[in-house]
Amino acid sequence: MANNYYDAADLRKFGKITEWSEELGNKFFEYYGKVFEEGALSAREKSLIALAVAHVVKCPYCIDAYTKDGLQKGITKEEMMEAVHAGAAIESGATLVHGVQMMNKYDKLSM
Amino acid sequence: MATKSLKARQDELAQTNKQLEILDGGIFADGELPYFKDKISEIGHFPLRPKKLEILQINVGYMCNQVCEHCHVDAGPDRKEIMTKETMYQCLEIIKTTGAHTLDLTGGAPEMNPNFRWFVEEASKAGIKDFIVRSNLTIIRANKKYFDLPEFFKKHNVHVISSMPHYTRGKTDKQRGDGVFDKSIKALQELNAVGYGMPDSNLRLDLVYNPSGAFLPGDQMAMEKDFKKALLEDFNIQFHNLFAITNLPISRFLDYLIASENYEDYMYALVEAYNPAAVANVMCTNTISISWDGWLYDCDFNQMLGLKVASKIKHIKDYNEDILNDRNIIISQHCYGCTAGAGSSCQGTVA
Numbered sequence: 114m115a116n117n118y119y120d121a122a123d124l125r126k127f128g129k130i131t132e133w134s135e136e137l138g139n140k141f142f143e144y145y146g147k148v149f150e151e152g153a154l155s156a157r158e159k160s161l162i163a164l165a166v167a168h169v170v171k172c173p174y175c176i177d178a179y180t181k182d183g184l185q186k187g188i189t190k191e192e193m194m195e196a197v198h199a200g201a202a203i204e205s206g207a208t209l210v211h212g213v214q215m216m217n218k219y220d221k222l223s224m
Numbered sequence: 225m226a227t228k229s230l231k232a233r234q235d236e237l238a239q240t241n242k243q244l245e246i247l248d249g250g251i252f253a254d255g256e257l258p259y260f261k262d263k264i265s266e267i268g269h270f271p272l273r274p275k276k277l278e279i280l281q282i283n284v285g286y287m288c289n290q291v292c293e294h295c296h297v298d299a300g301p302d303r304k305e306i307m308t309k310e311t312m313y314q315c316l317e318i319i320k321t322t323g324a325h326t327l328d329l330t331g332g333a334p335e336m337n338p339n340f341r342w343f344v345e346e347a348s349k350a351g352i353k354d355f356i357v358r359s360n361l362t363i364i365r366a367n368k369k370y371f372d373l374p375e376f377f378k379k380h381n382v383h384v385i386s387s388m389p390h391y392t393r394g395k396t397d398k399q400r401g402d403g404v405f406d407k408s409i410k411a412l413q414e415l416n417a418v419g420y421g422m423p424d425s426n427l428r429l430d431l432v433y434n435p436s437g438a439f440l441p442g443d444q445m446a447m448e449k450d451f452k453k454a455l456l457e458d459f460n461i462q463f464h465n466l467f468a469i470t471n472l473p474i475s476r477f478l479d480y481l482i483a484s485e486n487y488e489d490y491m492y493a494l495v496e497a498y499n500p501a502a503v504a505n506v507m508c509t510n511t512i513s514i515s516w517d518g519w520l521y522d523c524d525f526n527q528m529l530g531l532k533v534a535s536k537i538k539h540i541k542d543y544n545e546d547i548l549n550d551r552n553i554i555i556s557q558h559c560y561g562c563t564a565g566a567g568s569s570c571q572g573t574v575a
Contacts, residue, residue: 125492156446184435186442187450189392 124174157186164193165200227291229300230476237479238298240530246478247557251488257495260559267500271552277545278510281328281524281570282315283307284340285516288332289366292400294434294477296528299332306336307516312343314518314540319350323545324512326354328570330524333363335370348380356383358432358570362404364411374411374418383428384420385467385570386412389436391454399436412461421463429462432572434469438486440493440564441468444573467572470494472525472561494560502567502575508553511570514540522553524570529558 131138149159160182167175183193230238237243251257264270286303288295307315319327327347334340334357348355357377364373377384388408389399396405412429415421421429431451435441448466455461471477473490481487508522512533518540521527532538535551567574 125496151446156443157450181439184437184439187390187433187447189395 119173121173121177124177127174157188160186160188161192161196165196168197169200169204229286229291229298229302230479231298232300232302235479237475237482240528243474243478243529244556246482246487247473251491252557257491260555260557263495263498263500263560263563264503264555267503269503272503272506272509272555273552274549275509277322277324277512277549279326279328279507279512279570280319280322280324280514281330281511282514283330283516283524283527284312284332284334284337284343286332287336288360289336289363290333290360290400290404292476293480294399294436294471296472296475296477296525297332298475298528303332305516306338307518309339309342311516311518311540312339312346314543315343315514316346316350318514318540318543319347319352321545325352326356327352328356328358328511330358330570333360335359335363335373341376344376344380344382348382354383355381356385358385358387359411361386361388361408361411362400364414365407374415374420377415378418378420378427381427383430384415385430385432386415387434388412388431388451389434391451391458395436409459409461412455412463413459416460416462421461423462428464430465430467431463432467432469434471438481438484438490440470440497441568444468444566465572467570468566468568469570469572470561470564470568472558474525474558475528491557491560494564497564498560499563499565499567499575502563502565505567505569505574506559506562507569507571507574508562512548520548525558525561526554529556531556 128142131142149156149163154162160179163175164179164183167179180193252259261270264272283297285306286297286299287301287306288297288299288303289301291300327350329344331337337343344355344357359373364370386408387400389396393405396408397403412421415429418427419425420427433441433447433451441447444466447468451466452463455463473481473487473494478487481490508526511523513521513524513527515521515527519527520533520535520538520540520543521531522533531554533548533551534554535548537544537548562568562574565573565575
Protein backbone atom coordinates (compact mmCIF):
# COMPACT_ATOMS: atom_id res chain seq x y z
CA MET A 114 0.00 0.00 0.00
CA ALA A 115 1.22 3.48 -0.87
CA ASN A 116 2.48 5.58 2.00
CA ASN A 117 0.25 8.51 1.12
CA TYR A 118 -3.49 9.08 1.31
CA TYR A 119 -4.09 10.13 -2.28
CA ASP A 120 -2.77 8.44 -5.41
CA ALA A 121 -3.82 9.84 -8.83
CA ALA A 122 -3.89 6.31 -10.27
CA ASP A 123 -6.62 5.36 -7.76
CA LEU A 124 -9.15 7.36 -9.76
CA ARG A 125 -9.01 4.70 -12.49
CA LYS A 126 -10.03 2.14 -9.85
CA PHE A 127 -13.14 4.05 -8.76
CA GLY A 128 -15.39 1.45 -10.43
CA LYS A 129 -13.95 -1.23 -8.15
CA ILE A 130 -16.06 0.00 -5.23
CA THR A 131 -18.85 -2.15 -6.67
CA GLU A 132 -16.79 -5.26 -5.91
CA TRP A 133 -17.45 -4.97 -2.18
CA SER A 134 -21.05 -3.87 -2.47
CA GLU A 135 -22.34 -4.62 -5.90
CA GLU A 136 -25.92 -3.43 -5.66
CA LEU A 137 -25.18 -0.12 -3.97
CA GLY A 138 -22.16 0.51 -6.18
CA ASN A 139 -24.11 -0.14 -9.37
CA LYS A 140 -27.01 2.01 -8.19
CA PHE A 141 -24.60 4.82 -7.41
CA PHE A 142 -22.90 4.70 -10.83
CA GLU A 143 -26.22 4.48 -12.61
CA TYR A 144 -27.44 7.54 -10.70
CA TYR A 145 -24.15 9.35 -11.27
CA GLY A 146 -24.27 8.73 -15.01
CA LYS A 147 -27.86 9.88 -15.23
CA VAL A 148 -27.15 13.09 -13.31
CA PHE A 149 -24.57 14.22 -15.84
CA GLU A 150 -26.66 13.57 -18.91
CA GLU A 151 -28.04 16.45 -20.95
CA GLY A 152 -31.23 17.59 -19.22
CA ALA A 153 -32.81 20.90 -18.22
CA LEU A 154 -29.16 21.85 -17.70
CA SER A 155 -26.65 21.13 -20.45
CA ALA A 156 -23.88 18.60 -19.85
CA ARG A 157 -21.51 21.57 -20.15
CA GLU A 158 -23.22 23.51 -17.34
CA LYS A 159 -23.24 20.42 -15.12
CA SER A 160 -19.55 19.90 -15.74
CA LEU A 161 -18.81 23.43 -14.48
CA ILE A 162 -21.00 22.93 -11.40
CA ALA A 163 -19.17 19.66 -10.70
CA LEU A 164 -15.83 21.44 -11.03
CA ALA A 165 -16.87 24.14 -8.57
CA VAL A 166 -18.17 21.58 -6.07
CA ALA A 167 -15.02 19.48 -6.53
CA HIS A 168 -13.02 22.44 -5.25
CA VAL A 169 -15.37 23.20 -2.38
CA VAL A 170 -15.27 19.59 -1.15
CA LYS A 171 -11.53 19.61 -1.91
CA CYS A 172 -11.58 16.30 -3.76
CA PRO A 173 -8.35 15.93 -5.79
CA TYR A 174 -9.81 13.07 -7.84
CA CYS A 175 -12.85 15.16 -8.77
CA ILE A 176 -10.68 18.15 -9.66
CA ASP A 177 -8.60 15.97 -12.04
CA ALA A 178 -11.72 14.40 -13.49
CA TYR A 179 -13.69 17.60 -14.08
CA THR A 180 -10.76 19.62 -15.39
CA LYS A 181 -10.34 16.92 -18.02
CA ASP A 182 -14.07 16.71 -18.58
CA GLY A 183 -14.18 20.48 -19.10
CA LEU A 184 -11.36 20.31 -21.65
CA GLN A 185 -13.23 17.57 -23.47
CA LYS A 186 -16.31 19.73 -23.60
CA GLY A 187 -14.38 22.71 -24.95
CA ILE A 188 -14.77 24.71 -21.74
CA THR A 189 -12.15 27.45 -21.52
CA LYS A 190 -9.77 27.98 -18.61
CA GLU A 191 -11.41 31.35 -17.93
CA GLU A 192 -14.79 29.64 -17.53
CA MET A 193 -13.25 26.99 -15.28
CA MET A 194 -11.61 29.57 -13.02
CA GLU A 195 -14.84 31.56 -12.74
CA ALA A 196 -16.63 28.38 -11.68
CA VAL A 197 -13.99 27.82 -8.98
CA HIS A 198 -14.52 31.40 -7.81
CA ALA A 199 -18.27 30.82 -7.66
CA GLY A 200 -17.62 27.84 -5.38
CA ALA A 201 -15.08 29.78 -3.32
CA ALA A 202 -17.45 32.75 -2.95
CA ILE A 203 -20.21 30.52 -1.60
CA GLU A 204 -17.77 28.82 0.72
CA SER A 205 -16.36 32.08 2.09
CA GLY A 206 -19.85 33.57 2.16
CA ALA A 207 -20.97 30.62 4.23
CA THR A 208 -18.21 31.43 6.71
CA LEU A 209 -18.90 35.15 6.74
CA VAL A 210 -22.68 34.89 7.08
CA HIS A 211 -22.00 33.20 10.42
CA GLY A 212 -20.55 36.55 11.38
CA VAL A 213 -24.16 37.63 11.90
CA GLN A 214 -24.57 34.86 14.46
CA MET A 215 -21.42 36.08 16.17
CA MET A 216 -22.74 39.65 16.15
CA ASN A 217 -26.11 38.53 17.54
CA LYS A 218 -24.48 36.59 20.31
CA TYR A 219 -22.09 39.43 21.08
CA ASP A 220 -24.94 41.91 21.30
CA LYS A 221 -27.03 39.59 23.45
CA LEU A 222 -24.22 39.06 25.93
CA SER A 223 -23.14 42.67 26.05
CA MET A 224 -24.70 45.40 28.16
CA MET B 225 5.16 24.94 -30.26
CA ALA B 226 7.65 22.86 -32.21
CA THR B 227 9.40 24.57 -35.11
CA LYS B 228 10.83 21.48 -36.78
CA SER B 229 9.51 18.03 -37.55
CA LEU B 230 10.67 15.06 -35.48
CA LYS B 231 12.44 13.90 -38.62
CA ALA B 232 14.42 17.14 -38.98
CA ARG B 233 15.26 17.00 -35.28
CA GLN B 234 16.47 13.43 -35.84
CA ASP B 235 14.29 12.46 -32.93
CA GLU B 236 14.18 8.75 -32.12
CA LEU B 237 10.38 8.83 -32.49
CA ALA B 238 10.71 9.77 -36.17
CA GLN B 239 11.46 6.06 -36.61
CA THR B 240 8.24 4.15 -37.05
CA ASN B 241 9.60 0.95 -35.49
CA LYS B 242 10.34 2.91 -32.31
CA GLN B 243 6.72 4.11 -32.18
CA LEU B 244 5.39 0.60 -32.77
CA GLU B 245 7.67 -0.71 -30.04
CA ILE B 246 6.11 1.75 -27.58
CA LEU B 247 2.58 0.92 -28.71
CA ASP B 248 3.19 -2.82 -28.33
CA GLY B 249 5.20 -2.63 -25.13
CA GLY B 250 4.84 -1.06 -21.69
CA ILE B 251 1.36 -1.23 -20.17
CA PHE B 252 0.15 -3.52 -22.97
CA ALA B 253 3.02 -6.01 -22.75
CA ASP B 254 2.64 -6.01 -18.94
CA GLY B 255 -0.98 -7.07 -19.33
CA GLU B 256 -2.16 -3.94 -17.53
CA LEU B 257 -4.23 -3.01 -20.61
CA PRO B 258 -5.55 -5.42 -23.24
CA TYR B 259 -4.19 -5.48 -26.79
CA PHE B 260 -6.55 -4.07 -29.42
CA LYS B 261 -6.49 -7.44 -31.14
CA ASP B 262 -7.90 -9.11 -28.02
CA LYS B 263 -10.62 -6.48 -27.60
CA ILE B 264 -11.91 -6.87 -31.15
CA SER B 265 -11.59 -10.65 -30.97
CA GLU B 266 -14.16 -10.60 -28.15
CA ILE B 267 -16.76 -9.32 -30.61
CA GLY B 268 -15.65 -11.44 -33.57
CA HIS B 269 -14.00 -8.63 -35.52
CA PHE B 270 -10.53 -10.12 -35.67
CA PRO B 271 -9.09 -10.17 -38.24
CA LEU B 272 -10.52 -6.80 -39.17
CA ARG B 273 -11.68 -6.93 -42.79
CA PRO B 274 -12.56 -4.21 -45.30
CA LYS B 275 -16.13 -3.63 -46.41
CA LYS B 276 -16.98 -1.93 -49.70
CA LEU B 277 -14.39 0.70 -50.66
CA GLU B 278 -15.93 4.16 -50.36
CA ILE B 279 -13.05 6.58 -49.86
CA LEU B 280 -9.76 7.00 -51.66
CA GLN B 281 -7.54 9.16 -49.50
CA ILE B 282 -4.46 10.49 -51.24
CA ASN B 283 -1.67 12.13 -49.32
CA VAL B 284 0.05 14.43 -51.82
CA GLY B 285 2.97 15.26 -49.54
CA TYR B 286 4.15 15.91 -46.01
CA MET B 287 5.23 19.51 -46.60
CA CYS B 288 3.19 22.00 -44.59
CA ASN B 289 3.36 25.68 -43.66
CA GLN B 290 2.58 24.78 -40.04
CA VAL B 291 4.28 22.56 -37.46
CA CYS B 292 1.34 21.59 -35.24
CA GLU B 293 2.14 20.07 -31.90
CA HIS B 294 -0.19 17.11 -32.37
CA CYS B 295 0.46 16.33 -36.06
CA HIS B 296 0.35 12.59 -36.77
CA VAL B 297 2.03 13.19 -40.13
CA ASP B 298 5.04 14.96 -38.58
CA ALA B 299 4.45 17.50 -41.32
CA GLY B 300 6.23 20.82 -41.64
CA PRO B 301 8.13 23.16 -43.95
CA ASP B 302 11.18 20.92 -43.65
CA ARG B 303 9.46 17.81 -45.04
CA LYS B 304 10.41 17.24 -48.66
CA GLU B 305 8.26 14.20 -49.42
CA ILE B 306 6.03 15.47 -52.24
CA MET B 307 3.98 13.47 -54.72
CA THR B 308 5.43 13.71 -58.25
CA LYS B 309 3.35 14.37 -61.36
CA GLU B 310 4.14 10.84 -62.51
CA THR B 311 2.58 9.36 -59.36
CA MET B 312 -0.37 11.73 -59.78
CA TYR B 313 -0.92 10.32 -63.27
CA GLN B 314 -1.04 6.84 -61.74
CA CYS B 315 -3.53 8.10 -59.13
CA LEU B 316 -5.71 9.59 -61.87
CA GLU B 317 -5.96 6.21 -63.57
CA ILE B 318 -7.26 4.77 -60.30
CA ILE B 319 -9.63 7.68 -59.69
CA LYS B 320 -11.20 7.07 -63.11
CA THR B 321 -11.95 3.42 -62.42
CA THR B 322 -12.47 3.20 -58.66
CA GLY B 323 -15.75 2.14 -57.08
CA ALA B 324 -15.16 4.69 -54.31
CA HIS B 325 -17.55 7.65 -54.20
CA THR B 326 -15.23 9.96 -52.29
CA LEU B 327 -11.80 11.31 -53.11
CA ASP B 328 -10.01 12.84 -50.15
CA LEU B 329 -6.81 14.86 -50.70
CA THR B 330 -4.66 15.43 -47.68
CA GLY B 331 -1.08 16.25 -46.66
CA GLY B 332 0.77 18.20 -45.16
CA ALA B 333 -0.80 21.18 -46.80
CA PRO B 334 -1.89 19.62 -50.11
CA GLU B 335 -1.93 23.06 -51.73
CA MET B 336 1.87 23.25 -51.36
CA ASN B 337 2.39 20.47 -53.86
CA PRO B 338 3.48 22.32 -57.04
CA ASN B 339 1.13 20.19 -59.15
CA PHE B 340 -1.82 20.46 -56.77
CA ARG B 341 -4.01 22.63 -59.03
CA TRP B 342 -3.35 20.56 -62.09
CA PHE B 343 -4.19 17.41 -60.14
CA VAL B 344 -7.45 18.88 -58.79
CA GLU B 345 -8.47 19.99 -62.28
CA GLU B 346 -7.81 16.55 -63.74
CA ALA B 347 -9.33 14.62 -60.83
CA SER B 348 -12.49 16.73 -60.86
CA LYS B 349 -13.17 15.54 -64.41
CA ALA B 350 -13.43 11.92 -63.22
CA GLY B 351 -16.96 12.34 -61.90
CA ILE B 352 -16.25 11.53 -58.26
CA LYS B 353 -19.31 12.29 -56.12
CA ASP B 354 -17.56 13.91 -53.18
CA PHE B 355 -14.18 15.53 -53.79
CA ILE B 356 -12.57 16.62 -50.53
CA VAL B 357 -9.51 18.77 -49.98
CA ARG B 358 -8.26 18.98 -46.39
CA SER B 359 -7.05 22.53 -46.03
CA ASN B 360 -5.41 23.89 -42.90
CA LEU B 361 -6.92 27.36 -43.65
CA THR B 362 -3.78 29.37 -42.91
CA ILE B 363 -2.32 28.29 -46.26
CA ILE B 364 -4.99 30.44 -47.93
CA ARG B 365 -3.45 33.47 -46.19
CA ALA B 366 0.19 32.29 -46.23
CA ASN B 367 1.22 33.81 -49.55
CA LYS B 368 -0.56 35.78 -52.24
CA LYS B 369 -0.19 32.89 -54.66
CA TYR B 370 -2.74 31.07 -52.48
CA PHE B 371 -5.18 33.97 -52.01
CA ASP B 372 -7.45 32.75 -54.82
CA LEU B 373 -7.81 29.22 -53.42
CA PRO B 374 -11.44 29.77 -52.31
CA GLU B 375 -12.36 30.65 -55.91
CA PHE B 376 -10.32 27.74 -57.22
CA PHE B 377 -12.05 25.32 -54.86
CA LYS B 378 -15.42 26.71 -55.89
CA LYS B 379 -14.64 26.35 -59.59
CA HIS B 380 -13.98 22.64 -59.14
CA ASN B 381 -16.77 22.08 -56.64
CA VAL B 382 -14.31 20.90 -54.03
CA HIS B 383 -15.62 19.98 -50.58
CA VAL B 384 -13.38 21.83 -48.13
CA ILE B 385 -12.63 20.27 -44.76
CA SER B 386 -10.58 22.48 -42.49
CA SER B 387 -8.95 22.13 -39.12
CA MET B 388 -10.07 24.47 -36.36
CA PRO B 389 -8.99 23.36 -32.89
CA HIS B 390 -11.09 25.88 -31.00
CA TYR B 391 -13.19 28.98 -31.39
CA THR B 392 -10.88 30.91 -29.09
CA ARG B 393 -7.51 32.34 -30.07
CA GLY B 394 -5.54 31.01 -27.10
CA LYS B 395 -6.27 27.34 -27.60
CA THR B 396 -5.83 27.44 -31.35
CA ASP B 397 -2.48 29.22 -31.29
CA LYS B 398 -1.14 26.98 -28.54
CA GLN B 399 -1.69 23.89 -30.66
CA ARG B 400 -0.92 25.32 -34.08
CA GLY B 401 1.33 28.34 -33.61
CA ASP B 402 1.04 32.09 -33.08
CA GLY B 403 -1.25 33.88 -35.47
CA VAL B 404 -2.94 30.70 -36.72
CA PHE B 405 -6.28 31.67 -35.21
CA ASP B 406 -6.49 35.09 -36.89
CA LYS B 407 -5.41 33.70 -40.25
CA SER B 408 -7.90 30.83 -39.97
CA ILE B 409 -10.73 33.24 -39.17
CA LYS B 410 -9.83 35.40 -42.16
CA ALA B 411 -9.66 32.31 -44.42
CA LEU B 412 -13.06 31.09 -43.20
CA GLN B 413 -14.56 34.51 -43.90
CA GLU B 414 -13.15 34.36 -47.42
CA LEU B 415 -14.57 30.88 -47.96
CA ASN B 416 -17.94 32.15 -46.72
CA ALA B 417 -17.67 35.12 -49.08
CA VAL B 418 -17.58 32.86 -52.17
CA GLY B 419 -20.46 30.79 -50.80
CA TYR B 420 -18.71 28.02 -48.84
CA GLY B 421 -20.44 26.88 -45.66
CA MET B 422 -23.58 28.96 -46.12
CA PRO B 423 -26.74 27.22 -44.89
CA ASP B 424 -28.24 26.31 -48.27
CA SER B 425 -25.03 26.26 -50.26
CA ASN B 426 -23.84 23.19 -52.16
CA LEU B 427 -20.30 24.34 -51.49
CA ARG B 428 -19.53 22.18 -48.47
CA LEU B 429 -17.37 23.56 -45.71
CA ASP B 430 -16.83 21.32 -42.71
CA LEU B 431 -14.52 21.86 -39.77
CA VAL B 432 -12.38 19.37 -37.94
CA TYR B 433 -11.95 19.72 -34.21
CA ASN B 434 -9.29 17.75 -32.44
CA PRO B 435 -8.40 18.25 -28.79
CA SER B 436 -5.47 20.51 -27.97
CA GLY B 437 -4.00 18.19 -25.36
CA ALA B 438 -4.11 14.80 -23.69
CA PHE B 439 -7.87 14.42 -23.56
CA LEU B 440 -10.58 12.99 -25.78
CA PRO B 441 -13.01 15.05 -27.83
CA GLY B 442 -16.40 15.76 -26.31
CA ASP B 443 -19.74 15.05 -27.90
CA GLN B 444 -19.56 16.01 -31.59
CA MET B 445 -23.06 17.49 -31.75
CA ALA B 446 -22.57 19.58 -28.61
CA MET B 447 -19.20 20.82 -29.86
CA GLU B 448 -20.71 21.70 -33.22
CA LYS B 449 -23.39 23.74 -31.48
CA ASP B 450 -20.78 25.63 -29.43
CA PHE B 451 -18.56 26.25 -32.47
CA LYS B 452 -21.46 27.45 -34.61
CA LYS B 453 -22.71 29.84 -31.96
CA ALA B 454 -19.29 31.30 -31.15
CA LEU B 455 -18.05 31.64 -34.74
CA LEU B 456 -21.29 33.24 -35.89
CA GLU B 457 -21.59 35.66 -32.97
CA ASP B 458 -17.93 36.66 -32.84
CA PHE B 459 -16.89 36.54 -36.50
CA ASN B 460 -20.04 36.09 -38.58
CA ILE B 461 -18.68 32.76 -39.85
CA GLN B 462 -20.85 29.86 -40.97
CA PHE B 463 -19.97 26.26 -41.74
CA HIS B 464 -21.82 22.99 -42.26
CA ASN B 465 -20.60 20.25 -39.93
CA LEU B 466 -18.01 19.81 -37.25
CA PHE B 467 -16.08 16.54 -37.12
CA ALA B 468 -14.66 15.73 -33.70
CA ILE B 469 -11.51 13.66 -34.22
CA THR B 470 -9.53 11.86 -31.53
CA ASN B 471 -5.76 12.37 -31.56
CA LEU B 472 -4.07 9.03 -32.15
CA PRO B 473 -0.99 8.23 -30.09
CA ILE B 474 1.54 8.28 -32.92
CA SER B 475 4.25 10.61 -34.23
CA ARG B 476 4.30 14.12 -32.72
CA PHE B 477 1.25 13.50 -30.54
CA LEU B 478 2.94 10.41 -29.11
CA ASP B 479 6.06 12.49 -28.53
CA TYR B 480 3.95 15.09 -26.71
CA LEU B 481 2.20 12.42 -24.60
CA ILE B 482 5.49 10.91 -23.50
CA ALA B 483 7.24 14.23 -22.86
CA SER B 484 4.31 15.55 -20.80
CA GLU B 485 4.00 12.23 -18.88
CA ASN B 486 0.47 11.74 -20.14
CA TYR B 487 1.03 8.63 -22.24
CA GLU B 488 -0.23 6.01 -19.79
CA ASP B 489 -3.25 8.03 -18.68
CA TYR B 490 -4.15 8.72 -22.29
CA MET B 491 -3.96 5.05 -23.24
CA TYR B 492 -6.08 4.20 -20.20
CA ALA B 493 -8.62 6.81 -21.31
CA LEU B 494 -8.72 5.36 -24.84
CA VAL B 495 -9.13 1.78 -23.64
CA GLU B 496 -11.72 2.80 -21.06
CA ALA B 497 -13.71 4.62 -23.76
CA TYR B 498 -13.47 1.62 -26.13
CA ASN B 499 -16.84 1.27 -27.83
CA PRO B 500 -17.48 -2.09 -29.53
CA ALA B 501 -20.19 -0.43 -31.64
CA ALA B 502 -17.57 1.78 -33.30
CA VAL B 503 -15.45 -1.15 -34.49
CA ALA B 504 -17.66 -2.15 -37.42
CA ASN B 505 -17.41 1.32 -38.96
CA VAL B 506 -13.79 2.32 -38.39
CA MET B 507 -12.53 4.13 -41.47
CA CYS B 508 -9.97 1.52 -42.47
CA THR B 509 -12.94 -0.69 -43.40
CA ASN B 510 -14.01 1.66 -46.21
CA THR B 511 -10.87 3.63 -47.05
CA ILE B 512 -7.61 3.15 -48.88
CA SER B 513 -4.81 5.54 -48.07
CA ILE B 514 -2.22 6.32 -50.77
CA SER B 515 1.09 7.89 -49.82
CA TRP B 516 3.03 10.57 -51.73
CA ASP B 517 5.17 7.84 -53.26
CA GLY B 518 2.26 5.61 -54.26
CA TRP B 519 2.26 2.97 -51.52
CA LEU B 520 -1.05 1.70 -50.19
CA TYR B 521 -2.17 1.67 -46.57
CA ASP B 522 -5.26 0.82 -44.52
CA CYS B 523 -5.44 4.41 -43.24
CA ASP B 524 -3.41 7.60 -42.95
CA PHE B 525 -2.22 6.56 -39.47
CA ASN B 526 -0.88 3.23 -40.71
CA GLN B 527 0.79 5.19 -43.50
CA MET B 528 2.62 7.29 -40.92
CA LEU B 529 3.61 4.13 -39.05
CA GLY B 530 4.98 2.63 -42.29
CA LEU B 531 2.49 -0.28 -42.15
CA LYS B 532 1.78 -1.06 -45.80
CA VAL B 533 -1.35 -3.08 -46.61
CA ALA B 534 -1.20 -6.83 -46.03
CA SER B 535 -1.95 -7.62 -49.67
CA LYS B 536 0.08 -8.67 -52.67
CA ILE B 537 -1.03 -5.32 -54.13
CA LYS B 538 1.06 -2.82 -52.19
CA HIS B 539 1.61 -0.04 -54.69
CA ILE B 540 -0.62 1.94 -57.07
CA LYS B 541 1.39 0.74 -60.07
CA ASP B 542 -0.19 -2.71 -59.47
CA TYR B 543 -3.56 -1.38 -58.28
CA ASN B 544 -6.44 -3.84 -58.33
CA GLU B 545 -9.38 -2.98 -56.11
CA ASP B 546 -10.82 -6.49 -55.87
CA ILE B 547 -7.58 -8.11 -54.79
CA LEU B 548 -6.82 -5.21 -52.47
CA ASN B 549 -10.18 -5.41 -50.77
CA ASP B 550 -9.57 -9.06 -49.91
CA ARG B 551 -7.10 -8.40 -47.12
CA ASN B 552 -6.73 -8.28 -43.35
CA ILE B 553 -6.35 -4.78 -41.91
CA ILE B 554 -3.20 -4.17 -39.91
CA ILE B 555 -3.90 -3.07 -36.35
CA SER B 556 -1.98 -2.01 -33.27
CA GLN B 557 -2.78 -0.17 -30.06
CA HIS B 558 -3.11 3.22 -31.82
CA CYS B 559 -6.38 1.81 -33.23
CA TYR B 560 -8.02 2.40 -29.85
CA GLY B 561 -8.10 6.06 -30.95
CA CYS B 562 -10.69 5.24 -33.62
CA THR B 563 -12.93 3.18 -31.33
CA ALA B 564 -13.06 5.51 -28.30
CA GLY B 565 -16.44 6.93 -27.34
CA ALA B 566 -18.50 7.65 -30.43
CA GLY B 567 -15.56 6.52 -32.56
CA SER B 568 -13.35 8.69 -34.72
CA SER B 569 -12.49 8.92 -38.39
CA CYS B 570 -11.53 11.55 -40.94
CA GLN B 571 -15.30 11.98 -41.34
CA GLY B 572 -15.89 12.42 -37.62
CA THR B 573 -17.70 10.01 -35.32
CA VAL B 574 -18.67 6.55 -36.56
CA ALA B 575 -20.94 5.11 -33.87
